[in-house]
Amino acid sequence: MAHDSNFGTTPADREKAFITLYKSAFPTVAKYVSKMGGTFDEAKDIFQDALVIYYEKTVTSTIEIHSNEQYLLGISKHLWAKKFRENLKQTPLDDSEIDFANEDDLQPSAGKLMHYLETAGQKCMEILKAFYYDNLPVNKITEMFGYSGIRSATVQKYKCMEKVRETIKQKSLAYEDFVE
Amino acid sequence: MRTSLNEIKLIDGYIFNSNRTEDALLFDALLILNPELPDQVMWQKKAHAIVRQCSRKKLKAEIEAVQQQLFENPAHQSFKQRILSLFSKQ
Numbered sequence: 001m002a003h004d005s006n007f008g009t010t011p012a013d014r015e016k017a018f019i020t021l022y023k024s025a026f027p028t029v030a031k032y033v034s035k036m037g038g039t040f041d042e043a044k045d046i047f048q049d050a051l052v053i054y055y056e057k058t059v060t061s062t063i064e065i066h067s068n069e070q071y072l073l074g075i076s077k078h079l080w081a082k083k084f085r086e087n088l089k090q091t092p093l094d095d096s097e098i099d100f101a102n103e104d105d106l107q108p109s110a111g112k113l114m115h116y117l118e119t120a121g122q123k124c125m126e127i128l129k130a131f132y133y134d135n136l137p138v139n140k141i142t143e144m145f146g147y148s149g150i151r152s153a154t155v156q157k158y159k160c161m162e163k164v165r166e167t168i169k170q171k172s173l174a175y176e177d178f179v180e
Numbered sequence: 181m182r183t184s185l186n187e188i189k190l191i192d193g194y195i196f197n198s199n200r201t202e203d204a205l206l207f208d209a210l211l212i213l214n215p216e217l218p219d220q221v222m223w224q225k226k227a228h229a230i231v232r233q234c235s236r237k238k239l240k241a242e243i244e245a246v247q248q249q250l251f252e253n254p255a256h257q258s259f260k261q262r263i264l265s266l267f268s269k270q
Contacts, residue, residue, distance in 0.1 A: 011242060014239075014242055015242065015245070015246055018242065018243055018246040019246055019249070019250065022246060022247070022250055023250075023259060026263065027262060027263060027266075030263050030266050030267075031266055034266040034267050039267065040263070040264065040266075040267045043263075043267075044247060048240065048243050048244065048247065051243050052236060052239055052240060052243070055239060056236075110229075110230065110233065113230060114230060114233055114234050114237070117230065117234060118234055125231065125234050125235075128231045128235075129231065129234070129235040129238065132228065132231055132232070132235075133231065133232060133235035133236070133239075134235070155181055155185065158181065158185040158188045158189055159185065161188050161192070161224065161227060162184060162185065162188055164227045164230065164231065165188075165220075165223045165224050165226075165227040168223060168226050168227055168230060169223050172226075
């Protein structure tokens with residue numbers, strides 16, 4: 001169910017929210033990564049991934065976060081530990097106790113498909129992002145994309161999903177490893 | 181809404197477990213009656229995965245732009261110095 005989040009509805013709203021989060025939480029995360037022997041680039045990468053996780057959590061659920069800084073630090077510590085374990089995995093040990101596979105990881109050819117959809121189906125991908133990823137309320141989406149009403153926006157969402165689904169089906173014949 | 185779009189709506193409801201009871205029952209019946217439906221569910225799940233990946237990529241680009249702004253714009257100089265000083269002793 002869509003609901004209001006701290007990130008607003010537009011890229012400008014998100015930019016403002018990310019600047020605030022950067023200023024309030026990045027110093028603590030950078031301090032932690034530095035203490036653990038990490039570099040500035042590692043701190044940056046970990047913090048940016050933490051922001052993505054934070055965004056996805058807050059736009060899709062109603063969880064109440066009391067301290068954004070502590071929450072982002074917690075995610076960053078987890079990501080740092082994960083990165084550290086992954087580095088250890090590169091040694092020839094039989095380190096099979098934890099499966100690090102990310103369910104969102106797609107086959108390499110998904111990159112080609114993404115590129116195709118981002119260019120040939122840009123408008124559809126933007127609409128689907130607004131509905132499914134940003135989880136924006138349908139009335140906001142109607143307004144943002146200039147539809148005549150909620151019903152038109154909803155129909156367009158399903159038309160776009162159909163288009164993307166059919167494209168994936170067709171392209172998967174060309175990019176065989178995607179269907180594995 | 182045409183039939184194929186209603187089917188997409190029902191599949192979405194199935195994937196996100198948000199179908200109302202009567203729609204969930206209808207969908208269960210369709211799964212038995214329409215042998216192509218499980219495949220459509222699979223493709224729709226893949227479509228959602230691609231939408232998520234593309235959206236995540238866009239969000240990461242927005243975050244990177246914010247990072248650049250904070251580390252390249254003189255207005256945020258003190259913030260930049262504060263962060264870089266943490267790594268200067270390495």
